[in-house]
Every structure is written in structure tokens, then in C-alpha cells.
Amino acid sequence: MADSLEVIPLGGLGEFGMNSTALRCNGDIIVLDAGVAFPTHELGVDFVVPDLTFLKENQDQVRGILLTHGHEDHAGGIPYVIPELPVPVYASRLTQALVSEKLKEHELLERTDLRLLEARDTLRFGAFEIEPLHMTHSFPDAFCFAITTPAGTIIWTGDFKFDQTPIDRRLSDVARLSEYGEDGVLALFSDSTNSESRGLCPSEFSVYEPLRNLFLRARRKIVVSCFASSLSRVQVILDLARERGRKVAPIGRSMVSYLRAAFEIGYLQMPSDLLISLNDVRSLPPEEVVILATGSQGEPMSALSRLAINEVKNVEIEEGDMVILSARIIPGNEKLISNMINHFYRRGAQVYDSDHSQVHVSGHGYREDLKLMMNLVKPRFFVPIHGEFKQLKTHYLLALDQGIPAENARIIENGDILELTPTSLQVTGKLTASRRFIEEGVAEEVHDLVLRDRRYLSEDGLLVIVLRMDRLEGDLIGEPELIPRGFVDESAESLMESIKEEVVRVVRETNPEEKRDEELFKEIIRKEIKRFLRKQTGKRPVILPVTLVI
Structure with missing residues (x-):
């Protein structure tokens, strides 16, 4: 439909982190943010990023990536996106500086087309006209985007709160938001992180x-x-x-x-x-x-x-x-x-810590901040973004309390294709919203944890290290037991002995306090033996330390 806008979240809905959304209108695509998520350490990976299949399949339509701000969950994925999707990246001055540091680490700075974005500048990409507006957040150079299309204007808040005494004295651009509200806003896509918290977010x-x-x-x-x-x-x-x-x-x-x-x-x-x-x-x-x-x-x-x-x-x-x-x-x-x-x-x-002392305040608006945003821009349609499902649902219900009709508000999830027209919003399709697992130092990106384990196990194998530890002294009892699978067979006596010697050395040099912290102790063993084997054999087997406290 000529006057329709498609909004396709690739990550960040129903979860915290990995924020990235594609907007498509009349054959043009822009991408809002490219963030990472941080998995629990048990997964054995460092970052999680959205799958790029949809964007790669439509690469000729992608006009650029626009970053709301420089936090990792919104901009940390750029080094993993650019090699596969070499499009311009637009960001504020501070966001650009931090992203540049990341790109230098990955030796990608020279290959990346970074472009400066200033508040109240106007960008045009085919069917899109975008105006970034300054918003207060825990990051001092954050943007909200006002995006005008043939279907109408949407407001994409990014992360925000209405801080009246920000550290840098730069207030949110309430005046411009209000002007958009008076002119007519088709839809508001608003940060839901603290939708359960009453009042105004502290400064x-x-x-x-x-x-x-x-x-x-x-x-x-x-x-x-x-x-x-x-x-x-x-x-x-x-x-x-x-x-x-x-x-x-x-x-x-x-x-x-x-x-x-x-x-x-x-x-x-x-x-x-x-x-x-x-x-x-x-x-x-x-x-x-x-x-x-x-x-x-x-x-x-x-x-x-x-x-x-x-x-x-x-x-x-x-x-x-x-x-x-x-x-x-x-x-x-x-x-x-x-x-x-x-x-x-x-x-x-x-x-x-923040549980017992006022040493932290959130950068995300509470319920009164969220209501103020709704009343400033007066949207016809409302879609909560940025949060787990309970935050999205709580924000949705808050919008209904503010007078937005239920048929004009919608909770969407990663992979949904939301179509907006001047008179309607509806989910018209679904993409497979998969993710990629990133381990620093590994050239390839891992598209699925199961595939990662299968590949590592089939190519480099598994090494189980069984350690019997004295409960009182924290000393190693006997020698380590090694169980290799698909890595080397047990007849490789010289290598097995070298591994045992290295394990004994690491245990000996680990202090008692580190040994008492089981997770930390296992991580030290895993990291040291992984480094040793990579140097000795060039392989990267999955290292699985098992401690038996006796």
C-alpha cells in the first residue's frame, strides 16, 4: 500500500537489550539502533545481536542506520553489523565517538561510513524525513526521532526521561515534541523500561x-x-x-x-x-x-x-x-x-549498592514521564517498546488510562510486521526473529547456540576436566582427570600430560578465595586451559571444568 509504513522489530521487545528495528516505506528501509544483549555467563558467549537475514535480503533498500544514543544495548552491535551490512551510520557527536572506539578495536573504523547527526537536523531518505530531538537520559547526547512518512509522522522516543536538572543542563526538547503533537502524530513508540514505577523519575x-x-x-x-x-x-x-x-x-x-x-x-x-x-x-x-x-x-x-x-x-x-x-x-x-x-x-x-543506598537513579522515565510524553505528542496510535513483556503490557494499559482507545494500541514482539496507515495499525506478517551469538576473538558469528555447540564439538571437540578439591584446604586431591571427546584420543599421552601439568599449575596459583567462589574458579580454569590448548594445538575445544569437593 502506497501510504503505509511497516515497523519490524528485530530485537529489544519482550527483552532488555539488542534493540534494533527496521522501518520500511515505499521501498526504502531505515534501521533504528543496532544493540547487543549480554547473555548469562553460562552460555559461553560474550554478546547476542539480532539476526540480519531480513536486512541482508533487502540490502538494496537499506538507506542507513540511525542510533538514538551510545549505550551498548542500542549501539554496541555496530561492529558486528557493518561487515555484513556496509551502510552509513548516523549518530550524535558523543555516540559517534564511542562507536568509533568500538570500531577501532575491531579494525573497522576505516571501513565504516560514520556521519554526524545534530539535534533538529533534517535527514531525508526517499520516503522518510527524520528529525532528531534531544532527550535527557543517563547518556548525555541521546535522541528521540520524529519520522515523517507518507502514512504520517511517528515519534520514536529512544531511551528517555524528563530530567529538569540534567548534569549537562540540556533539557529534553519538549517544545518541538509539543509542536509535533499540535500538527498531528500518527503513532508513538515509547520506552517502557520503568512503566511499573510510579511518579517521576528522579534527576x-x-x-x-x-x-x-x-x-x-x-x-x-x-x-x-x-x-x-x-x-x-x-x-x-x-x-x-x-x-x-x-x-x-x-x-x-x-x-x-x-x-x-x-x-x-x-x-x-x-x-x-x-x-x-x-x-x-x-x-x-x-x-x-x-x-x-x-x-x-x-x-x-x-x-x-x-x-x-x-x-x-x-x-x-x-x-x-x-x-x-x-x-x-x-x-x-x-x-x-x-x-x-x-x-x-x-x-x-x-x-x-542501589538496593541499600541512593547511589543510582534510572535513565528511563517513570509513569508520570510516560504520561507526559503521551500528552505532549497526542498520538492516534500507541505501541510500547523497550522492555520485557510485563513492562510492555503495563505501558499499554497506562496508554488506555490516558484515553487511547484499545483498538488504537498494540503490543508487538520481535519479528512482527506492523503495518501503519493513516487510519489503521495491524500486524500483517511475521519474520523469524532469530539471534546471533558472539564470542570475542572468534571470527565467525554464531547464529544459534545449538549450532555453535555442534560446530565446536564436531570440529574441536570437548574436554572435561574433573578436579577433586579438599573442602577445608582448597587443595587438589590427586591429579586431574581428563575426559576428551572429539578433541584428541586418550592415546595422545604427551599432550594429555601437558594439559594435566597446566591444570595443576593453574590450581596451585589460584588463591584460596578464588577457589571458594566455584563459578570464578571454573572460569579461571576454562580460560587458562583454553588459552593453553589454542597455543599448543590451534584448536578451541569446549572446556568443561567439573569440581568435586571432598
């Missing part, structure tokens, strides 16, 4: 005083962890460190690179001598140091997890240190975070 500025009070109380080192791309929060931490005469040592690859990139383009304000390297930490008194780390979700081998067990060179957690987890707990990570916190307490540190 990012509201964390200043609680964090300042903690900084005032701290007598020794302060360790603060947040997401590296939450640069508004990073600015607060930098401000408080400067105020208290402390130097800041960033740790974690993304934290170091993002701080550098944001500072270079003026999005982080700090004295040039505020940051120090980890090598400088030992030369300063502990009361003059802040460690700014990634790993707030307790990921094994992350910067914060390694700090918790004193596995970071030049930094030791000691009695009286303060640890602040300035990030929300992502569902599914509770056990990992709890284990990590226990390690900090064993070393005498005091830990403050």
Missing part, C-alpha cells in the same frame, strides 16, 4: 548529595563502578573526586577508552591532571585515590571482579576501603554480584 543530579556524603565519609580508597557509557554518572564521580582532592584511576578497557573519547570532544569536564594510571596508585595515599571501574554486574574476570580478589596489579583492597556500585542490577546477575560483594567484605571494604 541524575539527585545522586550528587548521596554520593558526596559517601565521599565525605570515606577515609581510604574509594572504588566506584558504573557502566562506562553512563557518562553523566561518570561526570558526577569526576566532579566529586576533584572536590575532595582525589585522583581518579580508570580501569577496564571500555572505561579508559570512553573517558578519553568523551574528554577529547568536550563531553566530560575535568582538570587535565585529574586522571592517573593504575601504576600511579601505589605512590599516592589511599585517601587521595578513586578507582573508577567497569564490571558492576559481577562478570567473571571483569575489572571490578578482579579488584574484589586483589588480582589487579598495583591496587589492593584493604580494611576501610569503600566500594560503590552506582548501577542497577540487571536481572539474572544477582548471584554474580553477591559473590563479588562478599569478596570485598572479606577484605574489609564497605559496599554500597
Whole structure:
């Protein structure tokens, strides 16, 4: 139909992360966001990204990828998309800087057509006219998109809240949203993350005083962890460190690179001598140091997890240190975070997290923010986006409470083809919304976890490592038992003996506290033996450590 718009979510609906949606109108396609999701560590992969089959099959129609902002769940998939879909990528200045850092890591920067997008610019792609509007979020350079098509204008909010005191003093573009509302909006696609939370979302500025009070109380080192791309929060931490005469040592690859990139383009304000390297930490008194780390979700081998067990060179957690987890707990990570916190307490540190202290506020609007958005743009149709199904349903019901007729609101899921016309919205078809599993360091992307396991098992095999551990001492009892399947046969005695020796070495060099954390201990064994076998044989068998505590 000539005056219709198709909206096809490829990821991000019914789940958190992996946000990406295709819009198609009159033979033109634009893609909104290209995010990743972070699977639980048991899956053995680092990232999950949407399948690109639909976009590759229609590549001649794809005009570009537009990024709402630079958080991983919206922009982190770009390095995995560009090799297969080499189209222009449009982003704000800060988002562009962070994406560039990612592309450099993957040696793709020179191959990527990155284009700058400014608020209130107008882009035209065939049937589409797009105006990005500034929105407040925990990322200081976030966009909402007003997209005009022959079918009408839609508002795609991206991640937002109506913060009246943002750290950078740049307010959401309420005036322009209101103008679109007066002119007539066909449909609103709105962030549902906090649709269950009553009231207005607190301002990012509201964390200043609680964090300042903690900084005032701290007598020794302060360790603060947040997401590296939450640069508004990073600015607060930098401000408080400067105020208290402390130097800041960033740790974690993304934290170091993002701080550098944001500072270079003026999005982080700090004295040039505020940051120090980890090598400088030992030369300063502990009361003059802040460690700014990634790993707030307790990921094994992350910067914060390694700090918790004193596995970071030049930094030791000691009695009286303060640890602040300035990030929300992502569902599914509770056990990992709890284990990590226990390690900090064993070393005498005091830990403050968002469950017990006001050290974090959300970047996503609460119910009053969501109602304000609806009343500003006055849409004919409403579609909740960005959230698990319960958040989508709660947001849908909120829209009905605000007077949107039930027949004009629709919950859609990944793969649905939603057709919008000036007078109707309906799901007219369904794509297979599959996903790809990414393991860093592996050239190929894994389109299905079962296929990944089959390929690894058929090509490189499986190695089970059985360890009998003394419950009290944490020592290895006897020698490791190795069970290879499809990797080498047991007659390869020389290699098997070398593997056993390497396992014994790793166990011996692992400290008792790491051994008590079963998941961390297994991850250390898996990582070290995987590295050893790749160097010795060139193969990547699935490594399965099994511990028997006796």
C-alpha cells in the first residue's frame, strides 16, 4: 500500500537489550539502533545481536542506520553489523565517538561510513524525513526521532526521561515534541523500561548529595563502578573526586577508552591532571585515590571482579576501603554480584549498592514521564517498546488510562510486521526473529547456540576436566582427570600430560578465595586451559571444568 509504513522489530521487545528495528516505506528501509544483549555467563558467549537475514535480503533498500544514543544495548552491535551490512551510520557527536572506539578495536573504523547527526537536523531518505530531538537520559547526547512518512509522522522516543536538572543542563526538547503533537502524530513508540514505577523519575543530579556524603565519609580508597557509557554518572564521580582532592584511576578497557573519547570532544569536564594510571596508585595515599571501574554486574574476570580478589596489579583492597556500585542490577546477575560483594567484605571494604543506598537513579522515565510524553505528542496510535513483556503490557494499559482507545494500541514482539496507515495499525506478517551469538576473538558469528555447540564439538571437540578439591584446604586431591571427546584420543599421552601439568599449575596459583567462589574458579580454569590448548594445538575445544569437593 502506497501510504503505509511497516515497523519490524528485530530485537529489544519482550527483552532488555539488542534493540534494533527496521522501518520500511515505499521501498526504502531505515534501521533504528543496532544493540547487543549480554547473555548469562553460562552460555559461553560474550554478546547476542539480532539476526540480519531480513536486512541482508533487502540490502538494496537499506538507506542507513540511525542510533538514538551510545549505550551498548542500542549501539554496541555496530561492529558486528557493518561487515555484513556496509551502510552509513548516523549518530550524535558523543555516540559517534564511542562507536568509533568500538570500531577501532575491531579494525573497522576505516571501513565504516560514520556521519554526524545534530539535534533538529533534517535527514531525508526517499520516503522518510527524520528529525532528531534531544532527550535527557543517563547518556548525555541521546535522541528521540520524529519520522515523517507518507502514512504520517511517528515519534520514536529512544531511551528517555524528563530530567529538569540534567548534569549537562540540556533539557529534553519538549517544545518541538509539543509542536509535533499540535500538527498531528500518527503513532508513538515509547520506552517502557520503568512503566511499573510510579511518579517521576528522579534527576541524575539527585545522586550528587548521596554520593558526596559517601565521599565525605570515606577515609581510604574509594572504588566506584558504573557502566562506562553512563557518562553523566561518570561526570558526577569526576566532579566529586576533584572536590575532595582525589585522583581518579580508570580501569577496564571500555572505561579508559570512553573517558578519553568523551574528554577529547568536550563531553566530560575535568582538570587535565585529574586522571592517573593504575601504576600511579601505589605512590599516592589511599585517601587521595578513586578507582573508577567497569564490571558492576559481577562478570567473571571483569575489572571490578578482579579488584574484589586483589588480582589487579598495583591496587589492593584493604580494611576501610569503600566500594560503590552506582548501577542497577540487571536481572539474572544477582548471584554474580553477591559473590563479588562478599569478596570485598572479606577484605574489609564497605559496599554500597542501589538496593541499600541512593547511589543510582534510572535513565528511563517513570509513569508520570510516560504520561507526559503521551500528552505532549497526542498520538492516534500507541505501541510500547523497550522492555520485557510485563513492562510492555503495563505501558499499554497506562496508554488506555490516558484515553487511547484499545483498538488504537498494540503490543508487538520481535519479528512482527506492523503495518501503519493513516487510519489503521495491524500486524500483517511475521519474520523469524532469530539471534546471533558472539564470542570475542572468534571470527565467525554464531547464529544459534545449538549450532555453535555442534560446530565446536564436531570440529574441536570437548574436554572435561574433573578436579577433586579438599573442602577445608582448597587443595587438589590427586591429579586431574581428563575426559576428551572429539578433541584428541586418550592415546595422545604427551599432550594429555601437558594439559594435566597446566591444570595443576593453574590450581596451585589460584588463591584460596578464588577457589571458594566455584563459578570464578571454573572460569579461571576454562580460560587458562583454553588459552593453553589454542597455543599448543590451534584448536578451541569446549572446556568443561567439573569440581568435586571432598
